Amino acid sequence: MKKVKLIGLLGILAAGALALSACGSSSKTADDGGKSKKNNFRTLDEIKKSGAINIGVFSDKHPFGYVDENGEYQGYDIYFGNKLGEDLGVKINYVSTEAANRVEYLETGKVDLILANFTVTxxxxxxxxxxxxxxxxxxxxISSESNKVDSLDNWNASDEMIVISGTTAEPFMIKNYPNIKLQKYDTYANAKNALLNGSGKAWVNDNTEVLAFAKSNPGYVVGIDDLGVKDTIAPAVTKGNTTLLDWVNSEIETLGKENFFHKDYEATLTDTYGAEYADTLVIEGGKTK
Structure with missing residues (x-):
């Protein structure tokens, strides 16, 4: 009888040890700040309480998000981000991101909001x-003026098209022009250098980006300025973060009544595109035409 009780006691102790082991494993996961957990986010109240919001932006995509000679973030998205922080009443921590990392940075909680020229798909x-x-x-x-690309229908099989991984240009080219070999880069800076160095015949990207590049780099021309469907750029939050999403939407609607985004364009984009593109590019209050 005593043997049976002893065996039972040993079983209970073993089960307890397993439970403690499991708890220890769970605590280790929690200690990593939730980075291994998908869709880790802070609510609007948590952001306010912390006194700071983390916004993912580009640091090398002039004139939308870039770092100037003084080490300060500038550009169309930054102008907007500064206003969000001001109206939210918190400090802004700008976090440099690349196109391919935007979703990951939201899912892991590295940023609360993405303002990195993010095309909606x-x-x-x-x-x-x-x-x-x-x-x-x-x-x-965009391509060299001396070897202008104004159509993709008669593409030379030996030529390569420059794209940036994680942008809408990549899947568009794969789906619609599978015969064109792609030369992929992770950053805008590397893609620009590849075009300047002649590594690729042409570069496909947001029309705003290639138009800006052509204006600031003599010898290059945008032979195709409207390839594919029209899209929109929007802020993005982590999936399920409804409190922050609702506040941002309300803010965009309010700013639209003040013609804020045209003011943003005038301050950050006019030198690049000219005043004539303002009504074409800008969306006020979230209302598309």
Whole structure:
């Protein structure tokens, strides 16, 4: 009888040890700050309480998000981000991101909000929650003026097209021009250098980006300024972060009544595109035409 009780006691002790072991494993996961957990986010109240919001932006995409000679973030998205922080009443921590990292940075809680020239697509909308749009965008193709590309229908099989991984240009080219070999880069800076160095025949990207590049780099021309469907640019939050999403949407609607985004364009984009493109590119209050 005593043997039976002893065996039973040993079983209970073993089960307890397993339970403690399991708890220890769970605590280790929690100690990593939730980075291994998908869709880790801070609510609007948590952001306010912390006194700071983390916003993912580009640091090398002039004139939308870039770092100037003084080490300060500037550009169209930054102008907007500064206003969000001001109206929210918190400090802004800008976090440099690349195109391919935007979704990951939201899912892991590295940033609360993405303002990195983020084009809205159905695929991305399954991974993040987009707020109301604030800009129109399409795709364009830039090439050397001496070897201008104004059509993709007769592409030479030996030539390569430059794209940036994680942008809408990549899946568009794969789907619609599978015969064109792609030369992929992770950053805008590397893609620009590849074009300047002649590594690729042309570069397909947001039409706003290639138009800006052509204006600031003599000898290059946008032979195709409207490739594919028209899209919109919008802020994005982590999937399920409804409190922050609702606040951003309300803010965009309010700012639209003040013609804020046209003011943003005038301050940050006029030198690049000219005043004539303002009504074409800008969306006020989230209302597309």
């Amino acid at each position: 159905p695929e991305r909308a399954e991974a993040v929650d987009f707020a109301l749009p604030y800009m129109n965008v399409g795709l364009g193709v």
